[in-house]
Amino acid sequence: MxxxxxxxxxxxxxxxxxxxxxxxxxxxxxxxxxxxxxxxxxxxxxxxxxxxxxxxxxxxxKSKDKRCYIASYLYGIDDPRTESLRQFRDKKLLPHKAGRFFVSAYYRTSPFIITLAQKSSMINKLLNTAINGFMTKIKDLNNNKNKGDS
Known part of the structure; x- marks a missing residue:
């Protein structure tokens, strides 16, 4: 040996x-x-x-990440709707790999989208409609979840 x-x-x-x-x-x-x-x-x-x-x-x-570019642009940085989207990001998206990928892509593209929205009232209206629709879906999901808890 x-x-x-x-x-x-x-x-x-x-x-x-x-x-x-x-x-x-x-x-x-x-x-x-x-x-x-x-x-x-x-x-x-x-x-x-x-x-x-x-x-x-x-x-x-990290948990107090204030970024939410599009909602901040549309509603304001401290608006309750912006905060609602941040909570959705933190609780529903970030815990999952696909959600983290989506958030990362969002952070890369949203400044460009905001620039386009600032230059075009049509894009601004589309963006507003899309985010308001998304907010409605989030509220519906939360309401359905709360009804199931009772």
């Missing part, structure tokens, strides 16, 4: 690689069975909490 194949080195966890970037001797010390000092453990705990806080703030910022 070959000397090199008798013992396999276990894979290194990504978090350990990160720690090794901070302390180049970390992996060697861990392999030798050394444990971090109390002060190092305290500092690692503080660092982990800072990372968790940062990640939570990013998640909160």
């Amino acid at each position: 070959n000397k090199n194949s008798s013992k396999k080195t276990p894979p290194v966890a990504a978090s350990d690689v990160g720690r090794a970037a901070f302390c180049p001797h970390f992996l060697e010390l861990k392999q030798q069975g050394h444990t971090p000092s109390k002060q190092a453990q305290y500092l690692m705990k503080q660092g982990s909490q800072a990372h968790a806080d940062f990640n939570q703030s990013i998640t909160r910022a």
